Each structure stands twice: as structure tokens, then as C-alpha cells.
Amino acid sequence: MTNIDTAPDAGRAPSSGALPASPRQVAGKRRRLVSSARTLNTIAAALFISPSLIAFTLFVSVPTFVAFGLAFFDWNLFGAPKWVGLDNFVRLANDPDVWQSLWVTVQFLAFGGIPTVALSFVAAALLDTRLRGISFIRVFYFVPIIVSVAVSGVVWRALYAPQGFLNGVLATFGVSGVNWTLDVRTALPALALMMIWLSMPVMVILYLAAMQRIPDSLYEAAALDGAGVWVRLWSIIWPSVVPTTLLVCGISVITFVAGALEVPLIMTGGGPLDATRSLALYAYQVVFVSQEVGYGSALSALQLALFLVPATLVLIGRRFGREKS
């Protein structure tokens, strides 16, 4: 890299040369310098970029697209994959477990996804104030962000256990409790509540950031008109954070569709009676328990198709968010 010192000058407009050289010589030399600097820049850029790009391609892009391809094969992780065309998709359409797990996924969205967005909006609106000590209180709302699925599993196990905290509270009032994670009626809402708790902090943070960008002048104008709390909430805050709502909805769908895997895996293994076996968990079990890679990939492809909606939401939300900020 000896030539490289000339690079910064090379790309610029020619300075009035003090060198006593013929115009043609200068032009020739400059052209060479320009092209060699360009080459060096290209080499440097390639060296800097390629490790990251190669790793990303190998471990993110390729797997993402291969995931589709595997759906057309029959493969048990060992031996050679066998091309079976659309067989896996035909099987998928006729598999009652698929419909059951899709239903579970929809329930996760209903019990978890929608409440998370609503609660995050309310929490952020509450926290968007200049009361003294508010930054300390905010920490309480943010702190579950540090918790892993495993740690939260242990804690919520203690809360949900047959003789755990929740049933203890009920028993105090003479109500006999339930075995929350082993009862078909309560298992899914119980896990959804856990996932709401785990996923809320990020959404509260995003909402709060959006609310803090709302100019004070809007509130002042409303105050002059004698607007109350509800008017503030619905006529100023809500319309101002629509892009964030789209983004948060997108994240929420991803969390409660694709993310409905680790929590049921850890807490119930999909039970009782498949009541918490989401599509994501079913695909996981088909691949890593039954070792049917092709069929599992077809299930993932189905799930991916369900994602085009939230992905579009995130895309739109980000675009608007950027324009506003």
C-alpha cells in the first residue's frame, strides 16, 4: 500500500499544477493515479467488507433461502436428500396437526400479540411525563429486557406451580387454584402472559422514544383549547405514533408467531394435549425430534408465508419512522 498517499488528491478536480511538466504528461500521470487510487480503494473496501459479508451470506442469507429449497425433499438428516416435489405440501394440507398448531399460533397472537401492543402503548403514555424520579421508575418497566427465556421459565414456574404463588393468592381468598400450565384451558394464556412480560420492554422503549419526539407545541395548543387527558391521548399521541405502532405490531407478530417456540418448549413441551404446540414448535419437533427435515421445512415455509404481512408492516413503519425523525 505504498501508493495510497496520493489517493485523496486523485479523485478531486485538478489543482493548478505548479509542476513544470507538459499538459499531456500531467494528464497521463493523473489518469494513472486516479485509476490506481480507485483500484486501491476497491481492494481496501473488499478486504474490509468481505469477512462480514461472507459470514452474513453463509450464516444468514443462504440458510434463509435454502429453508425453502429443503421443503421439496425428503430427508432424515443423514444420507442423500430425495426430491419429492410438492409431496410435503400435500401432506401439510392433510395433516390435522398443522391445523391444530396454526390455531394455537392464532391464539398466541390473540392472547399475547394484541395485548402486548396495547399495554406497551398505555405504559409508554404513562411514562411520557416529566415527573420527578420518572427515569428511576422507567427502569422497572425496562428491566425484564435482561431476562432469558430460561430464567423467566424458572420464575414463572414458581408463580404457576400447583402450590405456587398464584394459587397461594387464590387460596387466601378461598378459591381453589388450577394447575396453570397443565390445564388445557389455562396453559396457553399462561404462556402468553409470560411472553407479554418478556417482550414488552422493547416495545415500551420504542413507543416512549416516539412519544418524546412529539413537539410540545402540539400539547400547548391542545391545552389552550381545554383538552383533557383522553383528547391528548387519542387526538395527539395516538396519531403521532402510527409509524411506531406499525413497527411494534410487526415485532409483536414475529414474537408471537416465530417466537412462540422457546417458551412452550421450555415450559410445556407443547402440551397439555398439544394446547401450546404452535406452528413454530411443531416445525421444530418435526425436524429435531422426528428428523424429517423436508417436512419441517415445508412447515417453516408456511410460517414464512404468514410473515409477509408483518414484514411489510415493519418495512412501512421504518420508512415512516425515518421520515419523521
Add this chain to the structure above:
Amino acid sequence: MKAQLPTRVAHITAILIGAILTAFPLIYLLAGSFMTPSDLSAVPPKLIPTEIEWENYPRAFEYFGARPFLNSVVFTMGVLLLQLVLGLTAGFALAKIPFRWTALVVILFIIPNFLPNNSAIIPLYLITRELGWVNSFAGMIIPIAGQTAFATLLFRQFFASLPDGLIEAARVDGAGWGRTFWSIAVPLARPAIAAYCSITFLGAWNIYLWPLIVAPKQDLAVLTVALAPLAKGQYAYVPPGVGLAAAVLSVLPVFIVFLFLQRGIVKAVVGTGLE
């Protein structure tokens, strides 16, 4: 703007109730880690142990052994450092080195992010197996460190905000791109590095599914993998208090990081949402 008194009181009450409800599971985690089994199943339920059961902690440590702690530290540090190097270099080049294909490369980094990770985990496992990395730290660390889009785009955004003049001045002084990167750009990037570290540390420390799949060998279990069976209540011989103590031990490092870097984490989350 002054709200009326009743409104203010209602507002403050709501904030406090929300704070207590949100933090409650963690408060109970800490309190329960010092309780005996009979305290944990008492009616009415206890929030303060009748007698502090210190024994839970040594027993939790006994359940884990030192190995999962070590594995978690190696795994997290490996991911953190490897991805930092990859992200810093690529982010710098994409922001500051004139290059014909910059826009295309940026798009390549962005597109796959819209597809959720879990569906790619099967091929990711197969690739890692082809590389012969199953049941090894390489297999645990490199495929995760290789998810470089967040780091690369974060650092690109940061370096793009530095004035070009700074970089050009170094280049005029005869520094090559390598030197410019190392002695000018990297020292300036400290705030971005801090934001990256806090987010990536949280993510890597808490990751569960990938290490479980790629390194099923017991010796390689990270804390989350070692802890998860306790959530299912599979081991009846581990009293719940011991399980809670084990959970406290595994969340403690991130909690300390959170207390110090809380603002940075919040900023980084906002940043990733808008990038």
C-alpha cells in the same frame, strides 16, 4: 402544562402499579431464592422469607457446577468480539471508502432481516454440521457472530455521521486505509461500540435454542441450557428455591451490565428500531 390534582394522583398511581406488576416476577425471583420449599408454597403466599435460606445458593452452584458459567462467558465474549471486528470493519468501509458496490452490499445486508430467524435454523444447523462444528465452541459462536447485519449497519450509520474531513486529513497525511481505520475511526466509535456491546451482550448471554441444538454435549451447556430443565420442573429433586437461586446466579451478570448501561441499551433499542 399543569394537570389537575386528581388527574396527577391517578397518573402517579397508575405508573406505580405498572412498575410493581412489571418488576414483580423479578422481585419474587430474588425473594424466592432465599425461601424454603414450605415458604414457597405457603398460604397466604410469602414475599419475605420467614428464615433466610442461604443454603439455596451453594446448592444451586452445585447443580450447575462451574462449567456453564465458563461456557457462557466464552460463548458471549466470542460472539461479542468476533462480531465487533466484522461489523466495525465492514461498517467503516461501507461509510467511508469510496466503492462502486456499496449500495448493493447494504441491500444484501438488509433484505434477509425481514425473514425471521427460526425458519433458517434448520439450514444453519446443516451448514454448521457440514463444517464439522457440531458440539464445539466454533459451532456455537461463529454462526451467531456471523449474523452481522445489526453490527454492520449500526457502525455504518455511526461512521457516516463522522465528517469526511477527518478521514481525508488522515489520508493526506499518508495513512493507509488500515491505519486510518485503526487510529482515527475506531477510537472515535466508542459510543457506538458501547451501544453495540450492551445489545449484543444481552442477546448472546440469553440465547437458548442455538446452543441447545448445535452443542447438545453436556460439557458445552451454557447457563440457559443448563437452567431450562428446571423450568419444566423435570427434576423433582431440585427444590424450587434452589432453582430460583440458580436463575438469580445466571441473571446477575446481565443485571449488573443493565444497571450501568441502561441508558445506552435504551438508545440502542431505539436505534435498531429506526435503522
